[in-house]
Amino acid sequence: MKQHIYAYLMQKAQSMHSPIGSLLRRVAGIVESAKRRACYDMELNGEAWLIHQLAGLNIGCVFDVGAHDGAWTHLCKQTLPDASLFLFEPLPHLNAKLLARFGKEKKVHVSDFGLSDVGGIEQFFSVSERPTRSSLVRMNNQGDVDSMRVRFETGDEFCRNAHIERIDFLKIDTEGAENRVLAGFEQMLRAEKIHMIQFEYGQVNIETHFLLKDFYGMLVPLGFKIGKLEPNGVRFASYSYDQEDFLGPNYIAIHQSREDVARKVAAPSKYHRDYSQGNDAEFTS
Incomplete structure (x- = not known):
């Protein structure tokens, strides 16, 4: 309209x-x-709204992959006080800030490595002027970039070692490596042990050649519905080519087992069929 x-x-x-x-x-x-213009302000782009909507919905385990300075985690800690929060940030100076901020919190666990599709040491590009743009992916317009070697684990490996049986909310902000993080959770995803995912999509996907279409192709067959996160809700929709605008910033995928979450966060008047109808349930946009 x-x-x-x-x-x-x-x-x-x-x-x-x-x-x-x-x-x-x-x-x-x-x-x-x-x-x-993609808006990366949590208070304006729907991220803060989304976290507040999850209050009271049995969100017990939250992963913040690419935790940066911990602003997103801080809001989760305030809004979801019963949740266990697992943070992953491989940049040493940012990890030190996270430890100083959350080190004494019993329900916040800070890891000094990143998550990817393979474990081991990889080249990582640190952007000194804008550390939140640091990534496994090097963009042509990043400016001054320092290359370093940092450690990674797969999500499946971490969950096995930490005895984590399910993830209620997996937030991924890795500047173009989101698909690699998801690939590292292959076993957890196939076992339906990840219920909700937030991932970024934008211009960096031009570099990686991993399109929004590929996110849909990876997650929809596993029982997820996907929608763009807007200030007033998630605009669920089936994939269409005109969505490939590289504007971002965030999309939400919710597993069919969490109909309660999907109903709570759907944009007004858009969610019109429930997940009990299977993967053919449609969302209008």
Whole structure:
């Protein structure tokens, strides 16, 4: 509906040679520009909203893969006080900050390595000016980049060693290595032991060649429904080519076993069939 209104206003703006028409064109330009900016502010892009929606929904185990400075974990700790939180951050200076911030918290566990599809030592690119952009993937526009060797484990290996039987919420913010992190959880995913996933999708996927279509292809056959996280909810939808806009920032995948979570976080008036109908359940957008 909003798209039809926007298109109508654009049409009118182009046909009106008057101050009103000029104003409409300026407004349309601002709207279009805003649509093409990915917002990474948790309070504005739906991330904080999502965490608050999970309160009271039996979220007992949360993974923060790419924990950075711990802001996301801090909000989870405040909102989901009964949850055990597992943080993964391979950059030494960021890991030190996490330990200083959460080291005395009994329910927060900080690991000084990353998660990937294989265990061992790998080359990691640290962006000094913007450490949150550090990644296994090197982008052409990252600026000054330091290369270092850091340790990784697979998610399956970590869960075996830590005796973790299920993950209620797996948040992945690894600047383009999200698909590799997911691949490292292959056994947990196939055993239906991961119930909810938040992953980033954006311009870095141009570099990795792992498209939104590939996330759908990986997760939907395993019983997940996927939607874009918006400020007021998750816009669940079947995959379509026009979603490949590389704008991001976050998508949510929820397993069919957690219908309670899906209903709670779905964007208004969009979730219209439940998971009891199987993988053919549709979502409108």
